[in-house]
Amino acid sequence: MIDQKKSISVEEQFIEGEHTYGTITDKIGAIPLSQHQPKSWFLMMGASLLLLGCLVTAITLLLFVGVGIWGVNNPTGWGFAIVNFVWWIGIGHAGTLISAILLLMRQRWRTSINRVSETMTLFAVMCAGLFPILHLGRPWLAYYLFPYPNGLGMWPQFRSPLVWDVFAVSTYFTVSLVFWFVGLIPDIAVLRDNAKSKIARGISGILAMGWRNSAAHWHRYETLYLLLAGLSTPLVVSVHSIVSFDFAVSILPGWHTTIFPPYFVAGAVYSGFAMVLTLMIPMRAWYGLKDMVTMKHIDWMAKIMLATGLIVGYGYAMEAFYAWYSGSFYEWAMMKNRALGYYAPFYWALIFCNVVTPFFLWFPKVRRTLWVLWIITIVVNIGMWLERFVIVITSLHHDFMPSAWGNFRPMLWDWAIYGGTFGLFLFGMALFMRFVPMLPMAELRHQLHAEKGEREARESEQEREPVGGAH
Amino acid sequence: MVKSLFGVVARYSSGEKLLAAAKQIRGKGYNNVEAYTPYHVEGVVDTLGNKDDRVTWIVFFGGVIGASLGFLLQYYVAVIDYPMNVGGRPNLSWPSFIPVTFECGILCAALSGLVGMLGLNGLPRPHHPIFDAPGIEASGRDKFFLCIEADDPQFSMESVKSDLQATGAESVDEVMSE
Numbered sequence: 001m002i003d004q005k006k007s008i009s010v011e012e013q014f015i016e017g018e019h020t021y022g023t024i025t026d027k028i029g030a031i032p033l034s035q036h037q038p039k040s041w042f043l044m045m046g047a048s049l050l051l052l053g054c055l056v057t058a059i060t061l062l063l064f065v066g067v068g069i070w071g072v073n074n075p076t077g078w079g080f081a082i083v084n085f086v087w088w089i090g091i092g093h094a095g096t097l098i099s100a101i102l103l104l105m106r107q108r109w110r111t112s113i114n115r116v117s118e119t120m121t122l123f124a125v126m127c128a129g130l131f132p133i134l135h136l137g138r139p140w141l142a143y144y145l146f147p148y149p150n151g152l153g154m155w156p157q158f159r160s161p162l163v164w165d166v167f168a169v170s171t172y173f174t175v176s177l178v179f180w181f182v183g184l185i186p187d188i189a190v191l192r193d194n195a196k197s198k199i200a201r202g203i204s205g206i207l208a209m210g211w212r213n214s215a216a217h218w219h220r221y222e223t224l225y226l227l228l229a230g231l232s233t234p235l236v237v238s239v240h241s242i243v244s245f246d247f248a249v250s251i252l253p254g255w256h257t258t259i260f261p262p263y264f265v266a267g268a269v270y271s272g273f274a275m276v277l278t279l280m281i282p283m284r285a286w287y288g289l290k291d292m293v294t295m296k297h298i299d300w301m302a303k304i305m306l307a308t309g310l311i312v313g314y315g316y317a318m319e320a321f322y323a324w325y326s327g328s329f330y331e332w333a334m335m336k337n338r339a340l341g342y343y344a345p346f347y348w349a350l351i352f353c354n355v356v357t358p359f360f361l362w363f364p365k366v367r368r369t370l371w372v373l374w375i376i377t378i379v380v381n382i383g384m385w386l387e388r389f390v391i392v393i394t395s396l397h398h399d400f401m402p403s404a405w406g407n408f409r410p411m412l413w414d415w416a417i418y419g420g421t422f423g424l425f426l427f428g429m430a431l432f433m434r435f436v437p438m439l440p441m442a443e444l445r446h447q448l449h450a451e452k453g454e455r456e457a458r459e460s461e462q463e464r465e466p467v468g469g470a471h
Numbered sequence: 472m473v474k475s476l477f478g479v480v481a482r483y484s485s486g487e488k489l490l491a492a493a494k495q496i497r498g499k500g501y502n503n504v505e506a507y508t509p510y511h512v513e514g515v516v517d518t519l520g521n522k523d524d525r526v527t528w529i530v531f532f533g534g535v536i537g538a539s540l541g542f543l544l545q546y547y548v549a550v551i552d553y554p555m556n557v558g559g560r561p562n563l564s565w566p567s568f569i570p571v572t573f574e575c576g577i578l579c580a581a582l583s584g585l586v587g588m589l590g591l592n593g594l595p596r597p598h599h600p601i602f603d604a605p606g607i608e609a610s611g612r613d614k615f616f617l618c619i620e621a622d623d624p625q626f627s628m629e630s631v632k633s634d635l636q637a638t639g640a641e642s643v644d645e646v647m648s649e
Contacts, residue, residue, distance in 0.1 A: 157557070220590075449486060
């Protein structure tokens with residue numbers, strides 16, 4: 001019993017500084033209720049609005065003119081839309097991993113970062129969902145994707161991974177939203193009780209739905225929260241697996257491999273953690289959250305990036321090896337084209353960003369130097385985007401018959417719509433910072449209690465047992 | 472409106488003190504007792520006898536029903552209403568129906584869990600008498616409250632107050648509600 005306690009109590013402090021339940025609540029709860037935001041917030045909001053304007057313009061033009069304004073062609077019909085879809089949805093996955101999988105594994109350090117990463121998931125999935133819909137050509141008929149009784153007498157083809165995708169992504173978004181909102185209810189109740197302005201009190205009062213912190217409430221709430229984590233865990237794995245089926249179920253060289261599902265999921269977590277760090281490093285400085293989002297959190301997230309980066313690197317190696325070892329003429333030709341052909345610079349840039357860069361994370365000094373780590377996270381994000389680009393484009397542009405080959409070049413509007421989704425993403429995150437408690441207050445209070453209990457147990461143990469005391 | 476007595480509420484400074492107090496109060500035979508705490512204090516629900524595992528079953532059956540409906544939909548489409556020969560596969564090519572069945576199950580489980588949790592907690596609810604307790608907002612910050620409700624069969628003002636005081640409460644107040 002004593003041994004067990006000792007082994008869990010080492011290094012289990014994730015809230016630094018002298019905090020009480022009250023100071024934690026005041027610190028986090030004051031941000032959405034205050035009228036003042038840091039200057040950087042206005043900068044972020046301004047930049048996001050510019051990009052959002054760009055997105056609206058690009059989508060409007062697309063609706064009037066059609067997908068011809070993009071660089072898509074035959075044979076490369078998928079182009080930027082699918083590259084960006086896979087990239088954004090991958091980023092979303094880290095949020096669910098942090099909130100659900102780390103919860104089930106009792107990784108308490110997730111508490112400080114789960115709200116931010118879940119919110120990131122929601123907006124990343126919104127950005128992702130936009131692309132396949134716009135890529136339909138006639139986005140106003142997107143409801144055709146869902147099964148509903150209609151005058152045409154037609155149904156979706158349930159044997160197609162593209163239809164699975166519709167179900168996977170819409171379920172993923174809904175469940176993530178439910179998980180996020182359930183986690184938020186007690187914190188909205190805190191805002192309701194502390195808000196000074198009538199509007200803030202009204203809105204938070206409606207959203208808190210009468211939550212009153214009673215023991216019976218907490219009991220059912222905790223049960224549901226744990227169950228939602230249990231549901232989200234297989235869900236998140238299924239979503240990116242199904243996204244990878246879009247590729248793997250086809251017969252195209254470079255796509256038709258069984259390694260795709262695990263390799264896509266690892267890549268998703270990799271890019272997602274990079275994005276969480278990209279957001280978290282400036283946010284904790286802007287809002288003075290360094291006591292709750294400590295260097296230990298940053299260090300551990302960087303380690304997860306390193307681990308998933310190695311899995312992704314292994315995936316690249318296996319892809320290349322099996323292209324040769326399979327003996328398939330087309331697979332090997334695809335691999336040679338990838339590494340030496342028209343898009344070779346993209347491939348080698350991807351290898352640099354995703355395989356070489358994470359090796360710097362072996363050094364503790366790099367993981368703890370924030371500006372270096374921040375740059376690495378950006379590089380990894382670029383690298384993961386290049387990976388999606390290389391997978392989608394190189395397989396499509398050279399498939400089997402040389403007569404059907406062709407090159408893809410992104411156009412201005414490809415870039416505009418891609419850049420524009422950053423506007424949507426940052427706009428959402430800026431609204432979140434302004435109006436929602438950024439860290440889960442109730443869970444942090446619980447964690448503070450657990451840490452205090454452990455510290456006290458440790459101290460009393462030391463008093464009881466002299467050095468070298470028997471266990 | 473005439474105000475009536477909802478109960479008597481005692482305030483504590485920590486979860487441990489609240490839990491100890493809850494045990495004492497329950498030991499004295501009070502039944503209609505509820506705690507209000509800044510976080511989920513383990514053990515309080517068991518002490519107060521409010522344990523409720525129905526959310527688990529709601530989520531389970533929600534998932535089973537969702538998955539069944541998802542599969543039935545695909546069966547109806549692929550076998551009955553719109554059979555289509557894809558690469559010579561049988562109409563009921565069930566392995567390719569697994570992903571959608573799974574997603575439907577998860578979706579219904581999560582949504583029924585949300586509705587179930589809120590419903591069993593009696594939410595949304597615009598007002599509750601406990602909100603009239605003095606200083607109850609602190610239950611979302613750093614104070615722990617224990618309330619003996621007036622409809623408890625054993626309720627009598629003097630003994631309730633002295634019993635709560637005996638548990639080491641920081642303060643003991645009457646809750647008058649409209």
